[in-house]
Amino acid sequence: MKLLMTGNEAAARGAYEAGVVFASAYPGTPSTEILETLAGQHRDKIYSEWAPNEKVAVEAAIGAAIAGGRALACMKHVGVNVAADPLMTFGYTGTTAGFVLVSADDPGMHSSQNEQDNRYYAKFAKIPMLEPSNSQEAKDFMPIAYELSEKWNTPVFFRMTTRVCHSKSIVEWGERTEAEHIKYVKDIKRYVATPAHAKPMREKVEERMKLMTEFANNTDLNKPEYNGREIGVISAGVAYQYAREVFGEEASYLKLGFTHPMPIETIRAFAEKVDKLYVVEELEPYMEEQIRAAGIDCIGKSVIPNMGELDTDRVRLGVYGKENPSLKSDIKAADRPPTLCAGCPHRGFFYSLSRRKNVMVTGDIGCYTLGNAEPLFAIDTTICMGASISSGHGASKVFERSEPEMKVVSVIGDSTFFHSGVTSLMDIAYNGGSSVAVILDNRITGMTGHQQNPGSGYTLMGDPAPEVDIPALCMAMGIKKENIHIVNPNILAENDAALDAALAAKEPSVIITKWPCVLKKPSREDRERFDLSKKQCKVDPEACVNCGTCIGTGCPALFARDGKVEIDSGSCTGCGVCQQVCPFGAIEKAGE
Amino acid sequence: MADIKNILLVGVGGQGTILASKILSTALVSAGYDVKMSEVHGMAQRGGSVTTQIRYGEKVYSPIIGRGEADVMVCFEKMEALRWLDFVKPDGKLVINDYEIPSAPILVGKEPYPEGIIEDLSAKTEVSVFKAADIARELGNPKTMNIVLLGALVKAMGIEDMDWDNFISMNVKKGFEELNIKAFRAGMAAI
Numbered sequence: 045m046k047l048l049m050t051g052n053e054a055a056a057r058g059a060y061e062a063g064v065v066f067a068s069a070y071p072g073t074p075s076t077e078i079l080e081t082l083a084g085q086h087r088d089k090i091y092s093e094w095a096p097n098e099k100v101a102v103e104a105a106i107g108a109a110i111a112g113g114r115a116l117a118c119m120k121h122v123g124v125n126v127a128a129d130p131l132m133t134f135g136y137t138g139t140t141a142g143f144v145l146v147s148a149d150d151p152g153m154h155s156s157q158n159e160q161d162n163r164y165y166a167k168f169a170k171i172p173m174l175e176p177s178n179s180q181e182a183k184d185f186m187p188i189a190y191e192l193s194e195k196w197n198t199p200v201f202f203r204m205t206t207r208v209c210h211s212k213s214i215v216e217w218g219e220r221t222e223a224e225h226i227k228y229v230k231d232i233k234r235y236v237a238t239p240a241h242a243k244p245m246r247e248k249v250e251e252r253m254k255l256m257t258e259f260a261n262n263t264d265l266n267k268p269e270y271n272g273r274e275i276g277v278i279s280a281g282v283a284y285q286y287a288r289e290v291f292g293e294e295a296s297y298l299k300l301g302f303t304h305p306m307p308i309e310t311i312r313a314f315a316e317k318v319d320k321l322y323v324v325e326e327l328e329p330y331m332e333e334q335i336r337a338a339g340i341d342c343i344g345k346s347v348i349p350n351m352g353e354l355d356t357d358r359v360r361l362g363v364y365g366k367e368n369p370s371l372k373s374d375i376k377a378a379d380r381p382p383t384l385c386a387g388c389p390h391r392g393f394f395y396s397l398s399r400r401k402n403v404m405v406t407g408d409i410g411c412y413t414l415g416n417a418e419p420l421f422a423i424d425t426t427i428c429m430g431a432s433i434s435s436g437h438g439a440s441k442v443f444e445r446s447e448p449e450m451k452v453v454s455v456i457g458d459s460t461f462f463h464s465g466v467t468s469l470m471d472i473a474y475n476g477g478s479s480v481a482v483i484l485d486n487r488i489t490g491m492t493g494h495q496q497n498p499g500s501g502y503t504l505m506g507d508p509a510p511e512v513d514i515p516a517l518c519m520a521m522g523i524k525k526e527n528i529h530i531v532n533p534n535i536l537a538e539n540d541a542a543l544d545a546a547l548a549a550k551e552p553s554v555i556i557t558k559w560p561c562v563l564k565k566p567s568r569e570d571r572e573r574f575d576l577s578k579k580q581c582k583v584d585p586e587a588c589v590n591c592g593t594c595i596g597t598g599c600p601a602l603f604a605r606d607g608k609v610e611i612d613s614g615s616c617t618g619c620g621v622c623q624q625v626c627p628f629g630a631i632e633k634a635g636e
Numbered sequence: 637m638a639d640i641k642n643i644l645l646v647g648v649g650g651q652g653t654i655l656a657s658k659i660l661s662t663a664l665v666s667a668g669y670d671v672k673m674s675e676v677h678g679m680a681q682r683g684g685s686v687t688t689q690i691r692y693g694e695k696v697y698s699p700i701i702g703r704g705e706a707d708v709m710v711c712f713e714k715m716e717a718l719r720w721l722d723f724v725k726p727d728g729k730l731v732i733n734d735y736e737i738p739s740a741p742i743l744v745g746k747e748p749y750p751e752g753i754i755e756d757l758s759a760k761t762e763v764s765v766f767k768a769a770d771i772a773r774e775l776g777n778p779k780t781m782n783i784v785l786l787g788a789l790v791k792a793m794g795i796e797d798m799d800w801d802n803f804i805s806m807n808v809k810k811g812f813e814e815l816n817i818k819a820f821r822a823g824m825a826a827i
Contacts, residue, residue: 048665048673073677154676178672178699211674211699214665282699289697356702368704370722373756377718378747380648380739382684411682419744493677595744600683603738604745614778 045217051208054179054215055146056081058186059116060089062142063223066108067092068101070463071492072120073155074209075148079118080495083504089220094495094504097429097463098123102130102145106199109143110235112226114190118146121162122428126464128165131199133237135169136245138197141226142190146202148209151326152353155491157409157426159352161327166201166304170249172256173201173304174265175281179213185301188265190223196252201304205326206353207282253305261309265301268314272296276318278311278335278342280325283354287324290359306334315340322347322363326354384414386601387617389486389533389559393455394422395597395621396539403451403547404439408432408465410457411490411561419598423455430464432456433481437472440479451547452479459489459497462512466521472552473522480546480553483514484533486561487570494564501569511569518554533557536624562617579618580634581611587630594622594631640693642701643793645785646720647712648737649676649686652782655807657688659786663795663803664692672699683740685719710789712768712782713737714753721757730757731792731827733768733785764792764827771822780819783808787823796824 049057056078059067067090069079082092095101098119108115119127124147131145147165150156166173174189176182182204189200233241260266272294279287280300288297298314300307315321315335323332323344332344347362348354360366384391394415397405407413407423408431416423425435436454443450456465461483469481489495496502499512515528527549529542539557546553560570570576581601590609595602601616602609611622611631623631643660645653654675661673669692676686689701706724710731711717717732724730732754741747757763766788772781783804790796804820805813 046665048661048671076677207674207699210677211672212661213672213696213699214670285697285699355700356698360702368702369726370704371724371726371728371757371760373718373721373753373760375718375750375753375756377715377750378739378741380683380685380715380719381741382649382682383740385682414682418740418746491682592745598740598744600740600743603743 046214047217048212049179049215050077050210050212051176051179051182051204052077052210053081054182055176055186055202055204056086057215057217058183059144060086061183061218061220062187062190063114063221064090064116064190065113065223066090066105067116067118068095068104069118070095070098070101070123071489071495072123072148073492074150074206075118075120075123075146075204076492076495077209078146079504087505092504094497096498098127099130102127102134105143106130106134106139109139109141110228112141112228114142114223116144116146119148120156121147121149121160122156122158124162124165126429131165132169134199135171136242136249137235137237138248139193139199140228141223142193143199144186144189144193144202145199146204149203149205149327151205154206157428159327161330163203163303163330164328166203169199169201170253171198171201171304172196172302173203174301175203175303176208176301177281177284177299178208179211179215181301182208183215183217187221196255198252203281203303205282257305260302260305260307263302266307266310267299268310269297269299270317273317274319275322276314276320277322277324278314278331279323280331283324283326286354286356286359287322289356290363291322300331303331306331308334308338311335312338312340315342324348324359381417382414383417383598383600384411385562386599386615387562387619389557389562389619390415390484391597391599392536392619392621393482393484393533393539393557394420395625396536396543397453397455398422400543400547402449403453404436404443406432406436406439406452406454408456408460410460412455412457412484415455417598419596429460430456430468433465433468434471436479436481437468437475437477440477444478453482453543453547454479455482455484457490458483458485458487458499458514459495461514462498466517469518469523469554470521477552478550480543480555482555482557485514485556485558486564487558487567488561488564490561490563494561501567514556523552523554527551527553529553529555531555531557533559534619534621536621562619579620580613581616581618581620581623581631582634583609583611584630584632587628589628589630591627593625593627597621597625640691640696642706643690643789644687644701644706644709644720644723645689645712645789646685646687646709646716648716649683651712652779653686653688653712656782656786656789657690659803659807660789661690662807663798663800664690666803667798670694670696672696674699685716687720708789708792710785710792712785715739715750717753717757718750727761729792730761730763731785731788732757732763732765733781734765735767735769764788766826768823768826771826772819775815775819775822777815780816783816783819784823784826787820788827791824791827
């Protein structure tokens with residue numbers, strides 16, 4: 045069967061064909077659809093789950109692999125930072141059955157806070173790395189990765205990037221080969237990484253490096269394609285596709301699919317056969333550094349940028365100094381940054397928050413990061429998953445000393461709170477902090493496209509699940525009941541009252557906003573608990589004086605046409621935030 | 637690479653460029669072409685500017701379209717034509733939906749919605765302009781605007797003679813096949 049598939053769908057297919065039985069992940073662009081595909085199409089053969097975070101996902105998959113079943117863990121690049129702890133030591137102990145970690149990097153930061161080059165993780169952990177360059181390879185490399193994992197008793201790093209994950213190309217399917225369950229045998233010296241055991245493990249890692257290097261230099265995954273000998277190009281991943289197009293049929297290529305350890309002898313032989321050697325790689329000079337260190341001269345980052353996403357234009361410009369002609373216009377488009385949706389339950393809370401003076405708002409990773417944008421400007425910092433609550437705690441401790449008029453409010457989504465906000469809140473409760481933690485519970489993982497989480501009542505595979513009781517969890521950690529405020533964020537008076545109380549308290553407070561994401565397909569429980577009937581706001585043109593206060597909520601359903609404010613009936617959901625801010629009572633809600 | 641055709645669909649997150657691209661690429665694969673398609677997920681979808689890109693020919697390497705390479709660009713929103721113009725060949729065709737979605741800086745009054753877009757572009761290359769939103773609304777469902785635009789795009793590409801009814805039916809929600817086929821035909825007839 046031949047089908048047009050994204051790299052993510054193909055990687056999932058590859059895992060299926062490889063006989064994987066267990067998969068765990070935390071959703072993150074551009075990796076999310078791998079597990080969604082497994083849960084959707086291969087649920088009869090593969091058990092798959094959303095873990096609360098990437099470290100848990102990797103650890104669960106480690107357990108599955110040590111127990112003897114082929115296991116997969118998937119995450120975006122920054123997720124590997126969270127999972128780095130188990131990964132590093134798992135590189136020492138090794139595995140019983142095959143284990144693959146998919147790292148989906150995001151060059152160009154389409155939907156990420158940084159563009160770190162995760163190839164260095166493979167080098168750091170001293171584990172093998174495969175880099176598919178299209179969907180067919182994403183599928184085909186997966187069974188190879190599992191074979192190598194079992195051959196060398198090692199986790200395998202499977203590095204994809206946005207354009208491999210989210211571009212579609214034609215894939216020819218294979219069949220699933222059931223991987224035999226490998227009987228678990230208790231082996232303390234192999235799996236208990238105490239100092240005494242880890243020292244011999246460490247030596248095994250170096251022995252494995254030698255075997256892996258020998259393989260790298262002899263595998264067809266790293267294959268030269270000789271054409272003209274004037275120019276030779278070494279490349280890997282999607283960068284190979286750009287290079288292949290720019291350098292054309294004249295150049296020779298060494299396309300690398302197995303990139304850690306680097307096949308230095310294969311590269312040396314290739315380099316000797318060409319006059320001029322280019323290394324075309326996206327982001328950092330990972331390959332170039334190692335090629336140069338081996339004493340092989342090449343042209344790389346002196347002409348290919350090490351920042352941002354690569355494409356044919358940037359390769360062509362760097363190598364030939366040429367740009368294609370194109371259509372041009374002198375008229376400039378206005379910016380179109382992403383925004384909180386019309387009816388987004390975060391808007392009401394951020395509007396209330398934006399009215400406060402002397403408040404630092406530490407933010408987190410999710411749709412609600414958009415609360416930083418014009419016109420609300422309601423977030424001061426965003427670093428990583430979970431950092432809102434812990435960095436807010438640190439900030440408030442300093443403000444208590446030196447700027448007592450300053451208060452700190454931390455905002456974090458439900459999924460992000462479960463991911464890594466819980467320990468941060470424990471820090472505040474334990475260490476007597478006074479900042480305000482706001483859990484924006486929209487009952488789903490929003491930004492990545494609506495994945496279930498431990499608070500949403502369902503699992504990845506659609507089974508009902510217990511919901512984390514957030515107030516009870518906060519109380520169990522030491523937040524007092526009277527300092528926990530649960531509000532409907534679409535009602536500004538509730539937000540204001542909760543903020544008044546929380547900011548005045550000397551003890552740590554938690555505000556939980558509860559309303560489902562406006563784009564979420566409501567669950568049965570959502571429909572029972574919330575009035576989700578269709579409503580619509582309308583401007584009364586007689587009463588409206590076009591003061592623009594409503595526009596200040598940043599709702600994309602509101603706009604001014606010829607100086608008159610209107611509400612787009614197609615996008616308005618009747619959340620009523622604009623109605624509440626209007627000083628003239630000029631907005632009414634139909635459907636009530 | 638002269639035999640590769642490049643089609644760019646640009647618009648605003650939520651307008652349905654991905655479904656339109658999916659139908660088009662299904663058709664191109666059945667016609668025997670090598671096809672690559674790229675789309676945008678995640679944060680950029682939240683009301684931001686989005687593009688999906690389709691490349692087809694005998695053998696396609698890069699999954700994304702380079703500067704000055706698009707043969708046809710269909711703009712689901714008028715201003716997006718300007719943002720992605722750099723990717724269109726100097727003699728590339730434009731299909732523009734005469735439909736405005738003001739972006740955040742326009743909504744808050746910081747920037748104006750640019751004027752004279754159609755006139756400016758029409759003076760430079762072949763431009764087909766029509767109101768896909770009105771057509772979709774007349775058909776009874778504003779959400780079919782993307783399929784109306786797909787119809788116009790297929791006409792501009794000159795590949796009307798394919799089994800479109802089938803490709804549409806394969807990719808849209810059950811029960812909505814007829815409506816979408818109607819929308820597609822209306823789009824073809826509109827330019």
